[in-house]
Amino acid sequence: MRTIVGIATPMGFGGVGIVRLSGNDALTIIAKMFNRPLQPRHATLGLINGKNFTDTALVIYFPAPHSFTGEDVVEIQAHGGWHLINRIMQTTIEHGAVLAEPGEFTRRAVLKNKMTLTQAESTLDLINAESDAELQNASRLMSGELQTLVTAIENDLVDARAQIDAYLDYPEDLDSPAVPMQSINRAKDTLSHLLSTARHGQIIKNGINVCIIGCPNAGKSSLFNALVGDNRSIVTDIAGTTTDVITEKITYQGVKINLIDTAGIRDNATSAIEQQGIARAKSVLQTADILLVVVDATTRVMLDFPHDKKHLIVYNKSDLCPDVPKDGIAVSAKTGHNVDLILKKLVEMVTVTAPVGNMVNLTNERQTNLLRQAHDLLNTINPQASLDKISADITLALSYVGKITGSDVDERTLDEIFSRFCLGK
Ligand SMILES: Nc1nc2c(ncn2[C@@H]2O[C@H](COP(=O)(O)OP(=O)(O)OP(=O)(O)O)[C@@H](O)[C@H]2O)c(=O)[nH]1
Ligand SMILES: [Mg+2]
CATH class of the missing domain: 3.30.1360.120 (Probable tRNA modification gtpase trme; domain 1)
Structure with a gap:
C-alpha cells in the first residue's frame, strides 16, 4: 500500500x-x-x-x-x-x-486490526461531540461496548446455525431440538435492547428540539432569551412581535437542547408577515420533541395545541400573578423565577422515559438500520418452518450484523463509511 x-x-x-x-x-x-x-x-x-x-x-x-x-x-x-x-x-x-482519502488513516487502522469497525465509526461521535452526554456515550462506543454486544449477537446466531446445519447433516446423531430457539431468542433480545437505545441515542446526538409556543404576548421570546441567557429574540409589548422561527442551542446537564422561539398563534392576525409567521410556527411545532407551552399567568388564555405531543405548560409573568393552575409551573422571564426548573424538567422528560439502563446508546443510523433489519428477520422465524429456510434466514441476519462488526463488509460499504470522515483522519 x-x-x-x-x-x-x-x-x-x-x-x-x-x-x-x-x-x-x-x-x-x-x-x-x-x-x-x-x-x-x-x-x-x-x-x-x-x-x-x-x-x-x-x-x-x-x-x-x-x-x-x-x-x-x-x-x-x-x-x-x-x-x-x-x-x-x-x-x-x-x-x-x-x-x-477521507478517513483513510482510520480505515487502515481497521484493516490492521488496530481498532474495530464500530470503534472507527465512533471516532466521528467523539470528534463531533458538542455536549458531555455525547462525549460520554462516544467514550463508551470507543471502548468497544457496542462491538462486544454485536459480537455476542453474531456468536449466538453462528451457534444456532451450526446446530441446525449439524442436524441437517446427521439428523440421527442428535436428540436435542432441531431449532435452537434459545440462541435465536437471546440474539433477538440483545437486538431489541440495543434498538431501544436508538431514540435516546438520537437525542444525545442531535439534542432535544423544544418548540416554544403560545398566544401572542405571553412572553415566549422573553422566556427564550432567559433560557438562552442572551437577548437573542426581540421583545416588545406589541402582540405579534415575533414572526420568524428563531433557534438557539444550549446545553443543560450535558444534554443538548435546541430551543425554538415562534410567532404567537392567533386566528385574527391581519398582516401578511404575521400570518406567515403563524404558519411557520404551526409547522415547526409538529417536528418538535417537546412543546414548551407558554401561558400568560395574568390572563390564563391557553393556546389550543396537540396534547398528544410531549409538552410542558408554564405560566409566565408569575411576578405579577404568583398563583397558577396546577397543570403548569409558575415562571417569570422577568425575574428568572423557575427558569432553571424548566430546563431540568425538559431534560427529565426525555431521559426518564429513555430505556437506557446501563447500556451504550446507538447513535449511528447505518448501524441502527442494520440491527433493525436483523431483528425484524429473526422475528419472522417460525420454528415449524423447514430447517433450510431457518438456516438461510440466520445467514441473512448474520450478514446484516456482520456489516457492523466488520466480519461481513465489502469495499463499497467501507467506502461509504469512511467517506463521511474528514481528510486527515
Ligand atoms: N411582568 C412580566 N412581564 C413579562 C414577562 N415576560 C414577558 N413580559 C412582557 O410581556 C410582553 C411580551 O413579551 P414577549 O416576550 O415579546 O412575548 P411573546 O410571547 O414573544 O410575544 P409575540 O412574539 O408577540 O407572540 C413584553 O412587554 C415583556 O416585557 C414576565 O415574566 N413578567
Ligand atoms: Mg415573541
Whole structure:
C-alpha cells in the first residue's frame, strides 16, 4: 500500500499544525526533508526543508505495528499556519507520498486490526461531540461496548446455525431440538435492547428540539432569551412581535437542547408577515420533541395545541400573578423565577422515559438500520418452518450484523463509511 499523507489538525491558523504520514516509505520520505535522524517514539526537534521554506518542527516516528494505523507512521508537528502546513504536505508528496482519502488513516487502522469497525465509526461521535452526554456515550462506543454486544449477537446466531446445519447433516446423531430457539431468542433480545437505545441515542446526538409556543404576548421570546441567557429574540409589548422561527442551542446537564422561539398563534392576525409567521410556527411545532407551552399567568388564555405531543405548560409573568393552575409551573422571564426548573424538567422528560439502563446508546443510523433489519428477520422465524429456510434466514441476519462488526463488509460499504470522515483522519 502506498504511503499516505494528511493534515491531522484543522485548517486555519494555530500554534501547532500536524502532518501525518503512514506507510512503508514514511521514514524514507521524512529523511529527505528533515535534518535529523529519528529514533522510534522519540520527539526530535529539527528543521523541515521544502522548496523556498524552512520550519522548525518536532517529528515523531512510530514504527509498525505500534502506531495508529499499524503501519510506519511519522508525525510532523510544525507551526500551525495553513499555507505552511500545506507546503509541508506538498513536500512529502514531492518525495513520494500520496494524499490520503477521507478517513483513510482510520480505515487502515481497521484493516490492521488496530481498532474495530464500530470503534472507527465512533471516532466521528467523539470528534463531533458538542455536549458531555455525547462525549460520554462516544467514550463508551470507543471502548468497544457496542462491538462486544454485536459480537455476542453474531456468536449466538453462528451457534444456532451450526446446530441446525449439524442436524441437517446427521439428523440421527442428535436428540436435542432441531431449532435452537434459545440462541435465536437471546440474539433477538440483545437486538431489541440495543434498538431501544436508538431514540435516546438520537437525542444525545442531535439534542432535544423544544418548540416554544403560545398566544401572542405571553412572553415566549422573553422566556427564550432567559433560557438562552442572551437577548437573542426581540421583545416588545406589541402582540405579534415575533414572526420568524428563531433557534438557539444550549446545553443543560450535558444534554443538548435546541430551543425554538415562534410567532404567537392567533386566528385574527391581519398582516401578511404575521400570518406567515403563524404558519411557520404551526409547522415547526409538529417536528418538535417537546412543546414548551407558554401561558400568560395574568390572563390564563391557553393556546389550543396537540396534547398528544410531549409538552410542558408554564405560566409566565408569575411576578405579577404568583398563583397558577396546577397543570403548569409558575415562571417569570422577568425575574428568572423557575427558569432553571424548566430546563431540568425538559431534560427529565426525555431521559426518564429513555430505556437506557446501563447500556451504550446507538447513535449511528447505518448501524441502527442494520440491527433493525436483523431483528425484524429473526422475528419472522417460525420454528415449524423447514430447517433450510431457518438456516438461510440466520445467514441473512448474520450478514446484516456482520456489516457492523466488520466480519461481513465489502469495499463499497467501507467506502461509504469512511467517506463521511474528514481528510486527515
Ligand atoms: N411582568 C412580566 N412581564 C413579562 C414577562 N415576560 C414577558 N413580559 C412582557 O410581556 C410582553 C411580551 O413579551 P414577549 O416576550 O415579546 O412575548 P411573546 O410571547 O414573544 O410575544 P409575540 O412574539 O408577540 O407572540 C413584553 O412587554 C415583556 O416585557 C414576565 O415574566 N413578567
Ligand atoms: Mg415573541
